Amino acid sequence: MTATASDTPAVAHFRFFTLEVLRTRRLGHSFLRVTFGGESLADFRSGGFDQSLSLFLPPSGVEHTVLPSTDEDTWFGAWRAMADEERPVMRSYTVREQRRDDEGAVEVDIDFVLHGDTSPASHWAGRAAAGRRILAIGPAVADNKSVRFQAPADADAVWMYADETALPAAAAILDRLPAGIPVRAWFEVPHEEDRLPLDTAADAEITWIVRAGDGRERTGRVLDVLRAAQPPAAGAPYVWLAGEAGTVRAARRHFVQERSVDRRSVRFTGYWRLGASEEQLLAEAYAGKAPSEDPASEL
Ligand SMILES: Cc1cc2nc3c(=O)[nH]c(=O)nc-3n(C[C@H](O)[C@H](O)[C@H](O)COP(=O)(O)OP(=O)(O)OC[C@H]3O[C@@H](n4cnc5c(N)ncnc54)[C@H](O)[C@@H]3O)c2cc1C
Numbered sequence: 001m002t003a004t005a006s007d008t009p010a011v012a013h014f015r016f017f018t019l020e021v022l023r024t025r026r027l028g029h030s031f032l033r034v035t036f037g038g039e040s041l042a043d044f045r046s047g048g049f050d051q052s053l054s055l056f057l058p059p060s061g062v063e064h065t066v067l068p069s070t071d072e073d074t075w076f077g078a079w080r081a082m083a084d085e086e087r088p089v090m091r092s093y094t095v096r097e098q099r100r101d102d103e104g105a106v107e108v109d110i111d112f113v114l115h116g117d118t119s120p121a122s123h124w125a126g127r128a129a130a131g132r133r134i135l136a137i138g139p140a141v142a143d144n145k146s147v148r149f150q151a152p153a154d155a156d157a158v159w160m161y162a163d164e165t166a167l168p169a170a171a172a173i174l175d176r177l178p179a180g181i182p183v184r185a186w187f188e189v190p191h192e193e194d195r196l197p198l199d200t201a202a203d204a205e206i207t208w209i210v211r212a213g214d215g216r217e218r219t220g221r222v223l224d225v226l227r228a229a230q231p232p233a234a235g236a237p238y239v240w241l242a243g244e245a246g247t248v249r250a251a252r253r254h255f256v257q258e259r260s261v262d263r264r265s266v267r268f269t270g271y272w273r274l275g276a277s278e279e280q281l282l283a284e285a286y287a288g289k290a291p292s293e294d295p296a297s298e299l
Contacts, residue, residue, distance in 0.1 A: 013144040014137050016070040017044055019055075021132045022107065029191035030164055032112045033096070034128045041106035045139050046098040047147035048176050050169035050242070053095060053138035055110075056088040057124040064133040088135070091121040091278050092271070095138075096168040097175075111168040119277070148267055149173050149240055155265070157234035158202070160185040161222070161251045163243030164194060165271040173240065174200035184231040188222055188243065214274075219247045226254050238265050245270025245291070253299050264295045 019036035027033050056079075058065045065088045068078040079087065096109040112125035124134075139146060149169075151158060158181060162170040167187055177183060183204035188211060189195060195208045209225050211218055231237075239261055241251045252268045255261045270293070273281060284290045 012072065013139065013141050014146075015043075015072070015140045016075070017041060017136050017138050019108065019134050019136050021128050021130050021134075023130060024128050027111065028189075028196050029193040030113050030115070030189070031167075031194065031196070032114055032125050032128070034110050034112060034125060036108045036110065036134075037101075037105055038133070041108060043140055044098060044106055044108065045142045046095040046108070047139060047142040047144055048095075048098075049147050049149040049173050050166075050240075051095040051139060051144075051172070052092050052146045052148075052169070053136050055091050055093050055121070056135040056137075057091060057121055058088050058134070059085060060120075060123060065135045067135055070135065089120040089278070090282070093121075094166075094169045094172065096172055113164050121278075148269055150267070151238040151240075152236075152265070155181075155236055155238035157182040157184070157232070157237040159183075159231060159234075159237050159239045159255070159261075161188070161226070161241045161243065161248070162186075163188045163247065163271070164190060165244075166242035166269075167194075167196065169242060170240075171196070171198050174198050174202060174204060177202040177204075182232055182234065184229070186222070186225060186229070188218075188247075218244075219250050222247050223250055223254060226251060227258070236265070237261055239267070241266065241268040242271050245273040249291075256299055263299070266295055268295070269293055 017040045018038050020038040022035045022037045025033045056065045056067060067075060067088065069075045093110050096111045098106060098108050101107055114126055115122045117123050117126060158177065160170055170185065170187060177200055179201040181202045183202045185204060185206045186209060187206060188209040190211050192210055207225065209222060239255050241248045248268050248270050252266055255266055256263045
């Protein structure tokens with residue numbers, strides 16, 4: 001007898017985990033690596049590549065994250081109903097690496113960009129200390145929808161653009177790419193010292209764009225660099241773009257309109273938007289006003 005999908009109990013792809021800070025380490029100028037552990041991570045299953053998760057970070061001055069409910073049916077309403085000054089913020093981050101320590105316990109690294117003390121996640125990261133606990137909704141199965149990098153089997157090259165918020169994801173993607181695949185990557189960072197060492201078996205050529213200027217100026221600079229580049233010819237490139245939403249949209253138009261890449265082969269994600277907190281972006285998403293990130297969507 002053959003088992004069918006209806007015989008197998010549904011496995012929840014995501015669930016709550018408690019993450020305890022084990023240690024921190026400064027990387028480059030703008031990054032802080034926070035290494036988390038804790039018993040609940042025994043069931044954590046990162047799919048690698050650009051695996052993301054949602055962190056719940058406590059208000060300033062509060063030691064650990066507390067939510068009224070972590071039940072999958074009730075947590076959202078209970079979280080939204082909390083008083084503003086008590087409600088933990090929810091923020092998206094990337095699993096830079098999941099591994100086991102010498103005793104077999106799971107550790108997870110998350111690389112935070114420190115972009116100032118007034119934004120909740122950056123503020124929290126700047127004060128992360130061993131023993132502090134947060135909550136996260138993360139992957140319980142490796143094959144999950146929060147791994148956005150999905151290069152088709154016939155892709156013959158990978159082209160990437162990332163700003164600093166997406167550099168942890170880009171680094172994790174480079175970790176996983178097979179030997180020899182041609183990669184052309186453009187990574188935009190705020191400071192010279194943010195040009196972090198990257199390991200890959202792929203045949204990667206990386207251009208670092210050290211930022212100068214803000215807003216339109218920064219997008220314009222990235223476009224100038226992309227336009228001047230001459231990536232080796234590829235028949236079926238897969239393009240992955242992530243970072244500030246305006247720059248990501250402009251880069252998508254560049255690859256589709258100026259380099260004739262099939263738009264269905266371009267995976268693009270706005271990781272943040274200049275002038276908007278993640279609450280504002282979530283509010284747009286709940287109201288159905290968020291710009292589509294479907295690769296098939298209009299440019
Ligand atoms: C799938 C996904 C994965 C992500 N992975 C990572 C990751 O691994 N590491 C990481 O650092 N970030 C990552 N981000 C981006 C991160 O979620 C945002 O930068 C987030 O806004 C930070 O929250 P905050 O509380 O610090 O700032 P918010 O309260 O959300 O924003 C406050 C203000 O700061 C601005 N702002 C937000 N981020 C930055 C920034 N980096 N530089 C300058 N200004 C900024 C906003 O435009 C706003 O004006 C990811 C985002 C997504 C969607």
